Amino acid sequence: xxxxxxxxxxxxxxxxxxxxxxxxxxxxxxxxxxxxxxxxxxxxxxxxxxxxxxxxxxxxxxxxxxxxxxxxxxxxxxxxxxxxxxxxxxxxxxxxxxxxxxxxxxxxxxxxxxxxxxxxxxxxxxxxxx
Amino acid sequence: xxxxxxxxxxxxxxxxxxxxxxxxxxxxxxxxxxxxxxxxxxxxxxxxxxxxxxxxxxxxxxxxxxxxxxxxxxxxxxxxxxxxxxxxxxxxxxxxxxxxxxxxxxxxxxxxxxxxxxxxxxxxxxxxxxxxxxxxxxxxxx
Numbered sequence: 461x462x463x464x465x466x467x468x469x470x471x472x473x474x475x476x477x478x479x480x481x482x483x484x485x486x487x488x489x490x491x492x493x494x495x496x497x498x499x500x501x502x503x504x505x506x507x508x509x510x511x512x513x514x515x516x517x518x519x520x521x522x523x524x525x526x527x528x529x530x531x532x533x534x535x536x537x538x539x540x541x542x543x544x545x546x547x548x549x550x551x552x553x554x555x556x557x558x559x560x561x562x563x564x565x566x567x568x569x570x571x572x573x574x575x576x577x578x579x580x581x582x583x584x585x586x587x588x589x590x
Numbered sequence: 591x592x593x594x595x596x597x598x599x600x601x602x603x604x605x606x607x608x609x610x611x612x613x614x615x616x617x618x619x620x621x622x623x624x625x626x627x628x629x630x631x632x633x634x635x636x637x638x639x640x641x642x643x644x645x646x647x648x649x650x651x652x653x654x655x656x657x658x659x660x661x662x663x664x665x666x667x668x669x670x671x672x673x674x675x676x677x678x679x680x681x682x683x684x685x686x687x688x689x690x691x692x693x694x695x696x697x698x699x700x701x702x703x704x705x706x707x708x709x710x711x712x713x714x715x716x717x718x719x720x721x722x723x724x725x726x727x728x729x730x731x732x
Binding site for chain 1: 628631632634635638639641642645646648649650651652655656675678679682685686688689692720723724727728729
């Protein structure tokens, strides 16, 4: 093993940031957002059940109320980051052709940002009643 | 070693043995739960569109919300929502399993099997509980 050609400079090795240059940052962030997601998922299920069968006006009022809106915003932002990391990991595992890989990673970012922004905007609109 | 000689001979390319991949292993519960964790994660990724549609429809007005209610109340809509509920709960329980592993616990063979089984049984059970409560909240199936 020690006789294998050393492909990385000593500086790269001592920094320990790996090929992506960000080290174990995503690994840890996936754990943090995952742990937060447990509580937020339970909250989302409770909110969704409490809205079942209600008419539009009631749904708007409940979704727009401060505690519910804050939980929904947290769920979306937390999930968006979690699923962005997760899909990036899936892409890096299965897509090996360089151009396709870069396009997939870019599409992942676009998808997550657009969906999260649209959902957050909807909640803010419900909250502020515009 | 013939392999080394072949590799030093320019232009000589031969079929080399690959490390074994999925097709060589007997399917096991722990392996299936690992795969399902990734599949449910990917499904939830696109399932977020459903969540976004729901919120945007509510913010857009009664007509848009009625369209969403029509879809989610249809047979396909209910199947999609049931699948989303199960994927959400399964991915959550699978994630808890990963958090347990992060503390260096649960790696013994019996513990691994137990955790994998608990993830599957727990996700199906909890999904049914959530849907029963949901239907009770609406006053029965309709």
